[in-house]
Amino acid sequence: MAKIMAVNAGSSSLKFQLIGMPEETVITTGIVERIGMKDSVFTIKVNGEKIQQMFDIDNHAVATKLVLDKLIELGVIQSFDEIEGVGHRVVHGADVLTESVLITDKEIAILEELVDLAPLHLIPNLTGIKAFKEILPTVKQVAVFDTAFHAHMPEEAYMYAVPYDWYERHAVRKYGFHGTSHKYVSERVAVLMGKEPKDVNVVVCHLGNGASICAVKGGVSIDTSMGFTPLEGIPMGTRSGNIDPAVIEYMMVKKGKSAREITAILNKQSGYLGVSGVSSDSRDLWDAANRGNARARLALDVQAKRIADYVASYHCYVGGADAIVFTAGIGENAPSTRSIICARLTALGVAIDEAKNECRGVERLISTPDSKIQVWVVPTNEEVMIARDTVRLIHA
Numbered sequence: 001m002a003k004i005m006a007v008n009a010g011s012s013s014l015k016f017q018l019i020g021m022p023e024e025t026v027i028t029t030g031i032v033e034r035i036g037m038k039d040s041v042f043t044i045k046v047n048g049e050k051i052q053q054m055f056d057i058d059n060h061a062v063a064t065k066l067v068l069d070k071l072i073e074l075g076v077i078q079s080f081d082e083i084e085g086v087g088h089r090v091v092h093g094a095d096v097l098t099e100s101v102l103i104t105d106k107e108i109a110i111l112e113e114l115v116d117l118a119p120l121h122l123i124p125n126l127t128g129i130k131a132f133k134e135i136l137p138t139v140k141q142v143a144v145f146d147t148a149f150h151a152h153m154p155e156e157a158y159m160y161a162v163p164y165d166w167y168e169r170h171a172v173r174k175y176g177f178h179g180t181s182h183k184y185v186s187e188r189v190a191v192l193m194g195k196e197p198k199d200v201n202v203v204v205c206h207l208g209n210g211a212s213i214c215a216v217k218g219g220v221s222i223d224t225s226m227g228f229t230p231l232e233g234i235p236m237g238t239r240s241g242n243i244d245p246a247v248i249e250y251m252m253v254k255k256g257k258s259a260r261e262i263t264a265i266l267n268k269q270s271g272y273l274g275v276s277g278v279s280s281d282s283r284d285l286w287d288a289a290n291r292g293n294a295r296a297r298l299a300l301d302v303q304a305k306r307i308a309d310y311v312a313s314y315h316c317y318v319g320g321a322d323a324i325v326f327t328a329g330i331g332e333n334a335p336s337t338r339s340i341i342c343a344r345l346t347a348l349g350v351a352i353d354e355a356k357n358e359c360r361g362v363e364r365l366i367s368t369p370d371s372k373i374q375v376w377v378v379p380t381n382e383e384v385m386i387a388r389d390t391v392r393l394i395h396a
């Protein structure tokens with residue numbers, strides 16, 4: 001069995017999954033959190049048992065070494081030689097790296113050029129890649145891009161109506177994110193429907209802390225709600241999603257803040273958190289709303305309304321959706337959120353069965369038999385997509 005490490009390096013975390021291929025069995029999964037802080041936490045699941053330890057981990061290189069050493073110490077592997085390949089989730093490939101690639105010095109140089117497009121994510125992604133390269137110099141590494149699935153959107157979908165020079169000289173266009181998840185979920189729902197991905201049109205609602213909607217026509221992403229950055233689209237845990245761009249200058253003047261500061265507020269203090277003043281977490285919001293907190297309920301309604309707007313629009317854009325699919329933390333686990341979104345789609349003939357909708361983390365058809373569009377819950381699995389592409393490319 002080939003063992004593949006799927007890695008997701010965030011700004012202060014390093015998530016990993018060791019996957020046995022081609023069986024796609026999860027051998028172990030874990031995360032190092034609070035990297036660079038004093039009380040970093042290492043968590044790993046071995047044989048169903050969760051082990052958690054505290055360390056002082058300065059950077060991603062130290063975290064990588066720790067993870068690999070722990071795999072041996074805990075008997076998950078006997079030697080590093082068992083790891084055949086490492087696949088990295090990389091947030092941005094822009095219009096240069098439009099599909100998964102084997103990582104060589106050339107790809108690292110390209111990613112370094114792209115850092116400006118998504119510094120918060122690309123810098124830790126690169127650090128993770130370099131750390132694995134240093135510790136496992138002979139193991140092939142692959143980059144799997146969040147943007148890749150959206151690389152074939154039509155021009156009319158990715159162009160912003162701004163001076164053309166912004167696009168030509170500064171690469172300002174819609175890129176879209178969560179592509180690996182949208183691809184997995186749209187392919188998986190086709191299988192569940194007994195069809196080929198090329199024969200179905202799907203609207204995927206990836207609703208987690210970050211959230212985006214994707215219009216998938218015959219297996220191809222033709223539009224998605226996130227844009228140049230992951231700030232565009234629907235309201236999220238702490239992100240505003242779409243607003244009138246004129247608000248930025250207006251609030252800069254009102255608050256005496258810089259554009260950077262206002263953008264940070266739109267990224268970190270808006271969305272669920274901004275509207276409710278309660279939390280960025282959907283569980284907290286539903287708890288508060290159910291206790292009568294009107295602003296918590298408003299935050300949920302604002303998001304549901306915007307999601308329904310996208311779903312309705314994408315239903316048209318794909319030429320009639322066969323399925324609407326919910327995935328990610330909220331999409332998989334929050335029946336009430338699915339319910340208030342679908343309630344806004346009755347004009348499309350969408351009807352869900354509330355008893356079937358009462359489910360979490362399972363693959364399930366939740367629409368009624370007479371619903372004009374099927375509605376599904378499909379847990380996402382970005383790691384397996386990373387492992388698949390890694391195996392394919394290291395053996396190519």
Ligand code: AMP
Pocket residue numbers: 207208209210237280281282283284328329330333334360
């Ligand atoms: P993600 O970014 O995909 O990990 O999703 C995180 C979001 O999923 C948070 O807003 C969580 O509150 C939400 N979530 C996770 N589990 C549940 C649950 N059981 N019920 C409601 N929301 C959940």
